Amino acid sequence: MRFDVVTLFPALFDVLLDQGVTGRALIRGVAELHLWNPRDFTRDRHRTVDDRPYGGGPGMLMKVEPLRDAIAAARAQAPQSRVAYLSPQGRVLDQAAMVELSRRPGWILVAGRYEGVDERLIEGHVDEEWSIGDYVLSGGELAAMVVMDAVTRLLPGALGHADSAAQDSHTDGLLDCPHYTRPPEIDGRRVPEVLIGGDHAAIARWRLQQALGQTYRRRPDLLERRGLNQHEQALLDEFVRSRHD
Numbered sequence: 001m002r003f004d005v006v007t008l009f010p011a012l013f014d015v016l017l018d019q020g021v022t023g024r025a026l027i028r029g030v031a032e033l034h035l036w037n038p039r040d041f042t043r044d045r046h047r048t049v050d051d052r053p054y055g056g057g058p059g060m061l062m063k064v065e066p067l068r069d070a071i072a073a074a075r076a077q078a079p080q081s082r083v084a085y086l087s088p089q090g091r092v093l094d095q096a097a098m099v100e101l102s103r104r105p106g107w108i109l110v111a112g113r114y115e116g117v118d119e120r121l122i123e124g125h126v127d128e129e130w131s132i133g134d135y136v137l138s139g140g141e142l143a144a145m146v147v148m149d150a151v152t153r154l155l156p157g158a159l160g161h162a163d164s165a166a167q168d169s170h171t172d173g174l175l176d177c178p179h180y181t182r183p184p185e186i187d188g189r190r191v192p193e194v195l196i197g198g199d200h201a202a203i204a205r206w207r208l209q210q211a212l213g214q215t216y217r218r219r220p221d222l223l224e225r226r227g228l229n230q231h232e233q234a235l236l237d238e239f240v241r242s243r244h245d
């Protein structure tokens with residue numbers, strides 16, 4: 001997976017380079033990251049990347065030309081990649097969307113700043129517009145890093161244990177089950193016996209039932225969207241009954 005990011009603040013992406021899953025994925029070559037600064041594509045003495053909005057209004061907008069030329073340079077090196085602009089006006093991404101994105105050869109992510117970009121940049125040079133949620137950040141860089149993290153961890157070879165991405169919360173449309181580690185009891189709270197017993201079928205059943213129950217209690221909207229098969233419905237019914245007993 002090749003990531004190209006168009007950003008006025010390339011140094012912000014150092015956090016992805018030298019830590020965690022993304023750092024290891026980049027070192028292992030599971031993913032690659034290339035940064036393009038629109039300021040390097042300016043042609044005036046002041047290296048202007050922004051200007052005042054037509055029609056008035058607060059703040060500045062990013063100009064078309066530097067962004068356009070930075071995107072073109074990225075496209076020349078990554079011809080198979082699609083261009084995505086990060087903004088609150090985009091398609092809100094969920095785990096299923098991250099899985100979709102992880103199946104493509106690469107992405108050119110455009111991170112905006114100031115009050116946004118000239119609309120003609122989006123119309124003429126952007127393929128998709130994405131949002132990581134309904135709130136406003138000060139720039140698109142953190143959103144780009146969120147997308148790169150969520151996508152990278154789905155790539156083969158990115159995580160130590162291939163299954164762990166599959167067992168993530170929001171995988172299979174459910175929230176995660178509770179997790180426990182040593183000691184078996186702390187502050188008067190014990191680890192559920194089923195997890196200590198070693199009966200793998202019972203553990204898998206308990207984990208699915210807990211995921212169903214947690215999702216039912218905290219995010220019924222996810223259950224609505226996902227639907228349950230007969231086995232899952234029976235597990236959930238048992239969970240609900242046990243909580244009322």
Ligand SMILES: Nc1nonc1C(=O)NCC1CCCCC1
Pocket residue numbers: 086087088111112113114115116117130131132133134135136137138139140143
């Ligand atoms: N939410 C979001 N999801 O993706 N990006 C988001 C955002 O809030 N971005 C802010 C940026 C957008 C471009 C202009 C400057 C502010």
